[in-house]
Each structure stands twice: as structure tokens, then as C-alpha cells.
Amino acid sequence: MSDLRERASAAEMSADLLEWYDRHARALPWRVGPAARVRGERPDPYRVWLSEIMLQQTTVAAVKSYYATFTTRWPNVQALAAAEDADVMAAWAGLGYYARARNLLKCARVVVEDHGGRFPGDHETLLTLPGVGRYTAAAIAAIVFDDPQVVVDGNVERVMARVHDEHTPLPQAKPVLTDMAARLTPADRPGCYAQAVMDLGATICTPKRPACGLCPWRRSCAAWAAGTQADLPKKAPKKRKPTRHGIVYLARRVDGAWLLERRPDKGLLGGMLGWPGSDWSDTPADAPPIRAEWRTLSEEALHTFTHFHLRLVVKTALVPMDRAPARGKFIELPDFSPADLPTVMRKAFDLASRG
């Protein structure tokens, strides 16, 4: 352990961070601002939960418009629990990690049916909810109920690795970093503290080029003293992404209806609407979902998923009213918007629209 940490106790560090947070906290739609907090206003559990699910592996910038849409359309957990699955999936389209949307609905229904429409306040019960893991349960307990849970996300891991100059690579270092986070978590204002560390990681202690000159923890930071902050946290090397190939079929009926297919709940893009298509592999099989005169577009749709690149050949056709598809279902224009599609499918649509 470095002398630096002995110079500033855990209590002093939490206090320093809270002071910084009171001056620099970002105003975010799901947060209770300083003035309202002084008036005794508490965060809405539904809104905090919704924001936390959306923010999993997703930036604040990407979440904002979705959060606004969801809270306007489904202002409370009862409204969301009563929503149609297809409407929620369509509203989530483009945000990614679609299991989150499926679990969001499941969770809303569990909260309504098993918990009387109120989010449970204890970490253990929160953990039983679909889509709520260790991080999210701790964050909700801390932020909503001021329970001093140890909140550890990617930001906290990075900040802890730097403050303690911890060079053990992730994910191996996770238990150690969690211990470090636990020692710093205060009993006073744990909700503010949790948001403060994450804000610090998101705005000051950033992955690249951290703004150490502005950091309230600089004098306590072992990495700053050692000059190693830019190299932390260490991470296990990543694998290269392979490239897969596929074919999608965009059939438009003469009345303007599009031939679409609901993807199975499990797996990639699970539960989302998409174009009927081939498997995604080295040599996809050409298997049109309906008999037609298919035209192949000159340009492929390119997309990158978490673990592979995809090159999609796009085929289009115009089909008469009376022809039945082997796969999928025609959806008429008022019931379909390309915005309801996951991004890769929307890219194929955009290519077809431009010819």
C-alpha cells in the first residue's frame, strides 16, 4: 500500500468526492438535482431502474432520447407492464443489447404482479429481478434508497485501478477492485457517492487522456504519483473479430406492405423484427422466403456486432397481392416503420430504398 492513501483516509476521500460532486454533478433527466434534494425529494425508482438498464454498456448520449421516449409513453411501471411486447421492442430498436428490452418488460410485470407495483428496496430482492445484476441492484439500492451498497461498474473499476495503481489485468482484478471500492463507500449519502464516482470516471478519470489536473482525488492517486494512469486499468488482450456473410430478402408487396419476420427470443437480435434471410456464415445458403424475381443490390450492408463483422447481400423483389410467403409475414405500411428495426436491418432497408 502506498503512503499516499494513508495521507488521505477513506473518509476524507469520500468527502472530497462528494464536495466535487456537489459542484460538478451533471444534470441528467433521471437525477434529482441539488435544489430538489435539499427539499427532500427522492428519485423515482421506476425512472432510476429504467435509466440503469438503458445505461448498461451504453453511453449517456445514446440513452437520452430513448429515455425521453419511454418515460413519455410509459410514465410508470404499471403502464410499461401493460405494454405490447412488439411496441417495447420497436421503441428499443437501435439501442442494442435487445435482451435488455425483453428483460425490461419481464421485470416490469414481475414488479407489478409480485411486488404490488413497487420496486423492492433491498439488494437481495432487487437481484431476483430479470435484467438486474449485481451492479444494477447496488446502484438502485444506493441511489433510490440510500443504502450504502458497493456500486462497481466499469468507471469504478478504472478509478480504483488508478487510485491504487493496481496493475493486475481485468477481469482478474475485479475482486480486488471491488474491495477497494467497498473501503471507500461512505455511510453518508451513498447514493450521491455512487453517482459521483461514476461521474468522475465518465468526465475526469476517462479511459484515454484523463484530466488529472481537474481531479479531486489527484493527491490520493497512486497512479498519478507513479505516472501510470494512462496505462490503467490493464486488460486481457481482445480477440480479432471474424467476418461473416449473409443474405437478406426485402420483399415489397404491390400495396406497399413489407415481408418481415419476428426473430426468436434467444440469440442475436432476439425478439426483434427483421428481414427474412440466410444463416450468417462463410457460405450462406440462398433461400428466398417467397417466389419472386429477385434483384441483387450492387452494394452490401456492412455492420459490426460485438464479436463479428457482417457483410449482407441485399436482394429485393416486388410481389403480387395473392402470393403467400414461405416465411415471415407482410406488414402493411401504417404498422411498420424502418425505425422499428435493429440497426443492421435498417441499413439493409436504407440500401434498398436508395435503389
Place this chain on the structure above:
DNA sequence: AAGCCGTGGGG
């Protein structure tokens, strides 16, 4: 328990 699961922005 390591692999699966999206997307858009930044360097």
C-alpha cells in the same frame, strides 16, 4: 466461466 450479446462515437 468464458462467450455471447449492439451500437455509435472517438482517437
Place this chain on the structure above:
DNA sequence: TCCCCAAGGCT
């Protein structure tokens, strides 16, 4: 261009 990364959870 390409790789990295982001308030993770599930199996």
C-alpha cells in the same frame, strides 16, 4: 481504417 470503449447480465 480500425480498434477501443460505454452506468453489465445471462448462461
